Structure formats: structure tokens, C-alpha cells
Amino acid sequence: MAHDVTIIGSGPAGVSAAWPLVRAGLKVLMLDQGRKADVPRSLQGTFRTILQNREDQQWREFLGDDFAGVGDERHTTPKMKVPQFRYVQRGFEDVYSLSANGLRPTGSLAAGGLSNMWGAGAFCYNDDDLSAFPVNVGDLMPSYRAVAERIGISGVLEDDIAPFLGDVPLQDPLPLCENAQRLLERYNQRRHVVNKLEFVMGRTRNAVITKDQPDRQACALDNMCLWGCSRGAIYSAAQELESLSQLPNFTFQRGAFVQRIVPQADHSYHIECKDVDDDASTGFIVKSERICLAAGTIGSTILAMDALNILDAPMPILSHPAMAFAFVLPGRIGRPEADKAFALGQLAYRLGEPLTPEHHAFGILFSAEGLLASELATYMPLSRPAAAKTIKALLPAMILANCYVPGIYSNSSIKISRKSVDRRAVLQGGVSHLFEARFNDIKKTLARAMWKMGAYMIPGGAKLAELGSDGHYAGSIPMTKEDRPLTSTPEGEIRGLPNIHTVDGAALTQLSGKHPTFTIMANADRISHRMARRLREI
Amino acid sequence: MSIHDRESEAILCYILAAKPSPTLLKRYILAIKTIDDKKPVGLYAFTLSWPSFLRLFDPPFPARSPRQTRFQKRLNAALTLCETSIEGVHRLRQQPGETRAGILLRLFGALLVDGLTMPLRLVVWKFW
Numbered sequence: 094m095a096h097d098v099t100i101i102g103s104g105p106a107g108v109s110a111a112w113p114l115v116r117a118g119l120k121v122l123m124l125d126q127g128r129k130a131d132v133p134r135s136l137q138g139t140f141r142t143i144l145q146n147r148e149d150q151q152w153r154e155f156l157g158d159d160f161a162g163v164g165d166e167r168h169t170t171p172k173m174k175v176p177q178f179r180y181v182q183r184g185f186e187d188v189y190s191l192s193a194n195g196l197r198p199t200g201s202l203a204a205g206g207l208s209n210m211w212g213a214g215a216f217c218y219n220d221d222d223l224s225a226f227p228v229n230v231g232d233l234m235p236s237y238r239a240v241a242e243r244i245g246i247s248g249v250l251e252d253d254i255a256p257f258l259g260d261v262p263l264q265d266p267l268p269l270c271e272n273a274q275r276l277l278e279r280y281n282q283r284r285h286v287v288n289k290l291e292f293v294m295g296r297t298r299n300a301v302i303t304k305d306q307p308d309r310q311a312c313a314l315d316n317m318c319l320w321g322c323s324r325g326a327i328y329s330a331a332q333e334l335e336s337l338s339q340l341p342n343f344t345f346q347r348g349a350f351v352q353r354i355v356p357q358a359d360h361s362y363h364i365e366c367k368d369v370d371d372d373a374s375t376g377f378i379v380k381s382e383r384i385c386l387a388a389g390t391i392g393s394t395i396l397a398m399d400a401l402n403i404l405d406a407p408m409p410i411l412s413h414p415a416m417a418f419a420f421v422l423p424g425r426i427g428r429p430e431a432d433k434a435f436a437l438g439q440l441a442y443r444l445g446e447p448l449t450p451e452h453h454a455f456g457i458l459f460s461a462e463g464l465l466a467s468e469l470a471t472y473m474p475l476s477r478p479a480a481a482k483t484i485k486a487l488l489p490a491m492i493l494a495n496c497y498v499p500g501i502y503s504n505s506s507i508k509i510s511r512k513s514v515d516r517r518a519v520l521q522g523g524v525s526h527l528f529e530a531r532f533n534d535i536k537k538t539l540a541r542a543m544w545k546m547g548a549y550m551i552p553g554g555a556k557l558a559e560l561g562s563d564g565h566y567a568g569s570i571p572m573t574k575e576d577r578p579l580t581s582t583p584e585g586e587i588r589g590l591p592n593i594h595t596v597d598g599a600a601l602t603q604l605s606g607k608h609p610t611f612t613i614m615a616n617a618d619r620i621s622h623r624m625a626r627r628l629r630e631i
Numbered sequence: 632m633s634i635h636d637r638e639s640e641a642i643l644c645y646i647l648a649a650k651p652s653p654t655l656l657k658r659y660i661l662a663i664k665t666i667d668d669k670k671p672v673g674l675y676a677f678t679l680s681w682p683s684f685l686r687l688f689d690p691p692f693p694a695r696s697p698r699q700t701r702f703q704k705r706l707n708a709a710l711t712l713c714e715t716s717i718e719g720v721h722r723l724r725q726q727p728g729e730t731r732a733g734i735l736l737r738l739f740g741a742l743l744v745d746g747l748t749m750p751l752r753l754v755v756w757k758f759w
Contacts, residue, residue, distance in 0.1 A: 145720060146717070149654070149716060151715045152712065154715075156662075156711065156712075160665045160666055163662050426735070427735045429725060465711060466714060466723040467710040467711040468711070471707045475741075476686045476691075476745050476748075477645070477707075479741040481710060481723050482722075482741040483742070485723050485738075488724075
């Protein structure tokens with residue numbers, strides 16, 4: 094065995110687990126299918142200049158040569174239709190023989206995983222968020238800081254929402270769009286009124302750099318964030334694979350999709366791999382004594398359940414019940430669209446529940462100007478020409494919000510069913526019976542808080558998102574202190590599978606309302622630091 | 632021109648309020664063949680000659696029949712293709728030199744027409 098540790102998966106968790114091990118001088122092998130982007134950005138410029146392209150080629154950029162972006166699919170994030178991102182999730186369900194009912198499975202075979210198309214929100218869990226975890230903020234904070242330094246996060250430390258998002262090193266904030274700027278000004282003027290609604294707001298945190306780095310350029314405000322940042326300003330784990338691969342004790346093996354992990358009598362594991370993009374590939378075996386499982390929550394759970402032989406038994410998996418809202422600032426209707434802007438999150442807000450703080454809702458406010466207007470126009474109960482004219486006037490005045498409630502409101506499961514020799518994974522999605530009331534409550538309170546700040550919810554502008562479409566899956570191999578089936582120790586070691594540590598979302602004990610990626614990365618960093626220390630002592 | 636192509640031209644004409652270029656029409660037909668079946672919607676002959684009348688058939692609420700579903704899907708595709716074309720982008724996005732008053736006036740006119748035709752559209756939506 095040539096390597097000390099084998100990491101399965103090259104997404105944010107895998108990369109975050111790799112750094113401490115590699116820096117400790119250990120030999121690390123990373124296995125992943127590692128697909129590369131197959132549709133490069135064809136046009137350069139800002140969103141508006143590309144949309145006005147004189148060569149009439151903008152449709153290729155926004156819809157793809159196969160017109161897949163024209164599809165009528167609703168209730169998914171707009172990124173799912175973006176031509177440049179389609180390779181990220183392609184074939185994921187097939188390779189795991191995965192079927193789903195009531196939710197959308199998300200995962201990736203791409204190098205860098207889902208971080209190639211994430212929303213870049215980077216928020217720390219606080220003590221309320223971690224109340225069910227066997228670790229606390231103090232355990233995670235050094236890792237939060239290390240990851241923040243590594244990936245670059247922009248934001249501010251001095252506003253109302255900042256204490257809720259964590260104290261980590263930040264780069265200068267990105268400039269706000271006109272609508273967000275107005276909302277924030279009104280919030281600051283009327284804070285005493287909206288805070289009574291348990292509504293707190295401030296600038297969001299984005300894993301987007303505002304200072305040039307050797308391998309990444311600072312955000313140029315070209316408003317193309319949703320369509321693939323050509324400057325690398327938005328963090329992706331794929332960017333770090335290049336830096337890691339330059340180190341002599343790190344090996345990244347592409348074309349190595351892990352199909353099974355088979356425990357051996359000598360306490361090692363046989364990792365069965367195959368290049369799923371090569372029909373001629375017959376597969377190969379990698380032998381390893383120590384494994385970091387970072388294949389994404391769904392992938393890691395399937396591998397662990399298979400290795401533990403947990404068959405035909407549904408096991409809980411958490412996802413984020415999510416919703417989306419559209420607001421308008423009347424004074425901005427018909428105003429000019431901005432030429433330069435940042436299209437991801439502008440402001441973050443928290444809707445609290447005073448008696449049970451872990452039940453809070455959390456969301457991000459976005460500008461609508463980086464989206465295709467036709468996508469929004471199709472939701473309007475107007476004739477299409479009238480909807481087109483309406484959206485043209487409304488777009489500069491619109492602000493969109495998403496909102497997540499904690500994973501305790503989800504009621505989903507994952508199961509491996511055995512049919513003859515084949516094994517199939519089945520995801521069953523659902524939400525708690527309390528969710529509908531919570532959704533109505535959030536809708537009402539958010540509309541009221543925004544109204545106090547001069548923004549009005551558009552009639553019919555509240556939608557439930559398809560469960561799982563944001564990719565926030567977690568908690569299927571949760572870290573717990575007590576010994577239960579399909580759980581892991583506080584060090585992420587899966588019970589029943591010695592020396593296999595789960596370091597991705599599967600290890601999270603609970604899913605707070607906040608986006609989990611940054612916490613997943615920090616937890617992976619924490620677990621692998623401990624692993625490195627222990628291996629150095631041996 | 633096949634009936635499918637004539638319908639495509641009428642739908643684009645309805646969205647653009649002008650005759651589409653052969654390039655855009657070809658692109659739209661190709662897109663429809665890629666994302667949808669190749670069946671015609673079954674639009675009335677007079678709407679192919681006077682596409683403005685398609686407003687009466689434009690479903691104000693979720694489609695109630697397979698025909699309405701197909702029509703709605705094609706209208707949405709036409710809207711997206713118009714926005715991503717040089718000849719149709721002005722229908723959905725502001726252009727240099729456009730004034731706020733002009734945009735609001737055209738919006739008022741479109742909403743007025745929609746309001747006046749709504750009773751007829753509701754009847755068509757229920758029975759077509």
C-alpha cells in the first residue's frame with residue numbers, strides 16, 4: 094500500500110480533508126471520476142453585453158446547442174438549466190442505480206463536485222445550530238478560520254447578521270446592487286420595527302474573492318455568476334485540485350468512480366473502482382487501510398450502507414425544505430438595469446423562533462438582473478406579450494429571496510434494495526407535517542418585514558422549491574456520542590467500519606437553516622487534522 | 632411550409648409583434664423538435680394569418696388540456712428564444728435610449744388589453 098490515506102471524492106469535503114493530511118507529510122490518494130467541464134463559456138463580457146451580442150450567438154451561451162435551457166422545468170434552481178454546468182450532475186443517478194420519489198437527488202461525478210455550481214454562501218454554524226452535535230463551536234472554529242483563509246470569503250463583520258454568521262477572516266465585501274442597497278438602508282432606519290418580527294438582516298457572506306490571488310482573479314461584477322465565472326472568483330474545489338496535485342505526496346486519480354468498498358480480513362479495504370466514462374473499462378481495485386469518505390452525502394451513504402450490508406432498511410437522510418419569494422420595490426419599476434453587478438447573494442436574513450432558536454429560518458436575497466427574464470415571465474398569469482412587458486419594467490425593481498428551514502422539517506429516507514444480484518438505491522422524500530404551517534408563517538412574516546422596508550411581495554410570488562434541488566443533503570451517517578446503526582463517532586469514524594471516516598455532509602448531525610457547505614468543509618478539516626495527528630504519533 | 636412551421640411562425644410573430652427572421656424561425660423549429668414532440672398544437676387557421684388573436688388562446692392559468700399544455704410550452708420556448716436573440720431581446724430587456732415613461736406606458740397598454748380580453752380568454756381557457 095503506497096498511500097497512508099485514500100480520499101473518495103474531490104468536492105469541497107474531499108479537498109478540505111486532503112490539505113491537513115498532505116501538509117502533515119502523509120501520502121494521500123484521491124479517487125474520483127473527476128469529469129472536466131465540456132462546454133466552455135463561448136462569449137466574454139457582462140451579462141448585458143452578451144445578451145445584446147451582435148453576432149446573434151447568445152442563445153448558445155444561455156441555452157446550449159441542444160436547447161436544454163429552453164425546457165419548461167419549474168421549481169428548480171436556475172443553475173440546473175445552465176449549459177456550462179450540465180456536466181456536473183450528468184449520469185449521477187445512473188452510476189448509483191438511484192431512483193427517487195418526492196425529491197430530486199443531487200450529486201456529481203465532476204472534479205470539484207457540486208462546488209462547480211454552488212451558490213457560494215459561506216456561514217458558520219453557531220451553538221444553536223450545533224446543539225445536537227457532539228462537537229461545539231470551539232472545536233470547529235480553528236477549522237472555519239483555516240478554510241476561510243484558504244478559499245477567500247467576502248463580507249463584513251460589523252452588522253446585525255454578522256454574529257449569527259460567525260467570526261472568520263473576511264475579504265472586502267462585494268458592492269451591493271441598487272435594490273439591496275436601498276433595502277439595507279431602510280432596514281437600518283427601521284431596525285427597531287422589523288426586529289420585533291424576529292427578523293434580522295445584513296450583508297451575506299460569499300466564497301467569492303475581491304482581491305486577486307495567484308490562480309484566481311477578483312470578481313469583475315460581470316453579472317455572469319449564475320452562468321459560470323470565467324475568472325475563478327467564485328470558489329470551486331476544482332481550483333484547489335491543481336494546487337494539491339503539484340505536491341509530491343498527493344495523487345489525484347481521475348476515472349476512478351468508486352463502486353464498492355469491501356472490508357478484508359486483515360482490517361484493510363478493497364476499493365472497487367471503474368471509469369464509468371470508458372465503456373472498455375473493466376474496473377480495478379485499490380487497497381487501503383484508512384479511508385476518508387467524501388463522495389457527497391448520497392454517494393457516501395450508499396457506499397457505507399453497502400459495506401455495512403444494511404439492505405432493505407430505510408435510513409433517515411436530511412434535506413432542506415426550501416422556498417422562494419419575489420419582491421418588488423415600487424420606486425425602481427422601469428428604472429434602467431445595472432451594467433455591472435454581482436449576481437449571487439446580496440443580503441442574508443434570519444427569521445427567528447424565540448422559544449426554539451434551532452428552528453430558525455435563514456435566507457438570502459438576490460438581484461434578479463442576472464437571470465433570463467423569460468424564466469420569470471412564465472410565472473405570470475398574463476398573456477405572454479403582457480408578461481414580457483411587465484417583467485421588462487419589473488426586473489430592475491425585483492429582489493428574490495430563498496429561504497431554508499432546518500433539516501428537522503424534512504422526513505426523507507434512503508434505502509438499498511436488493512434485487513437478485515443487483516443493488517438499487519432508493520430515495521424517498523417528504524416533509525414533516527409541521528412544515529406547511531411553518532411555510533405559511535414564514536411567508537407572512539417575511540412579507541411583513543419586507544413591507545416595512547418598502548418592498549412588496551408580488552402576488553403569487555411565494556413558491557415551494559422541489560425538495561433536494563438545492564443539493565443540501567446531510568445527516569445520513571451523523572456524528573453521535575451514542576452507538577447507533579449507521580452513525581459515526583465525533584471523529585467521523587463510521588461505526589462498524591474501522592478507519593473509514595466520513596467527512597462530507599453525511600457526517601453532520603443536524604442540518605441548520607444555513608447553507609451547510611462551509612460547515613462540511615470545516616468539519617472535514619477538523620476530522621483530518623485529528624487523523625493526521627494520530628497517524629504522525631503512530 | 633408545413634402546418635407545424637406555420638404555427639411556429641405565428642407563435643413567434645405573436646411574441647415579437649413582428650415577422651420573425653428566417654434564422655430565428657429555423658432556430659425555434661429546431662428547439663421545439665429537440666425539446667418537445669413534433670405534433671402541431673392545432674391552432675385555428677385565422678390565428679395563423681392574424682397571430683395577435685393568439686392572445687385569446689394564451690392560457691391565463693395552468694393549462695387544462697394537453698393542447699393547452701403544448702401551446703403553453705411552445706409560447707414559453709418562444710419567449711426564451713426571443714430574449715436570447717438580437718431581434719427579440721428588446722421585448723424583455725431594456726435597450727439603451729428607452730425611457731422609463733415609455734416602458735411604463737407600454738406596460739399600461741399591455742395590461743389594459745389583457746384586462747379587456749380576460750373574460751374571453753377565461754371562456755377559451757375553460758373550453759378549448
